[in-house]
Amino acid sequence: MSKDFAMLAINRHRMQTDGKGITTLVALAGCPLSCPYCINQDLLKDTKLLEYISPTDLVERLAIDHCYFLYTGGGVTFGGGEPLLQAESILEFAKVCPKEWNINIETSLNVPFKQLEPLLNGRFSFIIDIKAMQPEIYKGYTGLENTQVIDNLREIYKRLPKDKYVVKVPFIPEYSDEECVRSSVEMLEEIGIEKENILTFEYVIVH
């Protein structure tokens, strides 16, 4: 199987949105969810934008920002889309990129565990958008069950140190409310995830 990325876009010079320092977001194609407020909904549907690029070529393309990554503790964030669908390519990328680059993965975690497991080696940090812990709210918003998400979360909690992940709980207009968000946070804490690793925020709908 080719390890080339199916990539939608590269967004440089991001500050304090995808982890520490100055980062570059690499938006990857493909996602199992169907979220109505997906910020990249149009991007995900536009196959004309799709570009296939090898991990080595991607490193070369991103290397222009090496000085920022090195000096600000930044690096590359894979998002999309669901980047864990291209876990093999991400692993290959990590082998060929400078080790000083932090690699973040922005994910919903709604993938089979075998896609996630190879990336639980401490090289990657995870920014997890959990949507909601309540199954009915989750399914209403994404179209899928969240059983796998919760299982994957438990594995991340077991295997990764606290500084390697953050769980984001959004307030989703028309789908959840403050009480739902509070309840999701409690359910995360019951798994063992600590408050400092949980971030609540609000989806801003762009018309």
Add this chain to the structure above:
Amino acid sequence: MKKSREELDRLHKEKCRELKKVRAQIAADLGVDLKQRECTYEGYCSGTCPKCKSEEMMLNLAIMKRQMESADMKRRVATAGITTAAALSLTGCNATTTTTLEGDVEVVPTVEELSGDVEILPSPEVEDIQGGIAYIESESSSEEIVEGMLVAPETEEWELAGDIVILEETEEEKGNE
């Protein structure tokens, strides 16, 4: 509401100013003079431009130079027999050690494994090399010159003493891609 062109322009200019400050700090640490000047461009700003890009490239080059100098220093220390450690760890490099030969260390990295390099340079696997790093600029596809020594790339053995080779693509090779 989607951002207007004016708002995007303002945000991009703001981002550019922040990045410029960061570059100035990096340049100060590296001892590089970027010759920064105030941007007088009045048109729509996308957040970056050829001037910004040239500063980034200068900084990346300075970083690469510093890491190579640091690695070379480590090589000198190692081959001077001051350390008998089995592994030579080049600063910022993910070099793989092979065998130990009379106290010297054979390091056989592929270019992709060298951390901190800005460019991923095409390079053959380098075998039987001892020591540090030399940067080579090749002037033709048939010859590479390393500090006065001529090395023929057609031969399977790279007859270099004490250097790991990083090759730069020739214009011909670039054209063949």
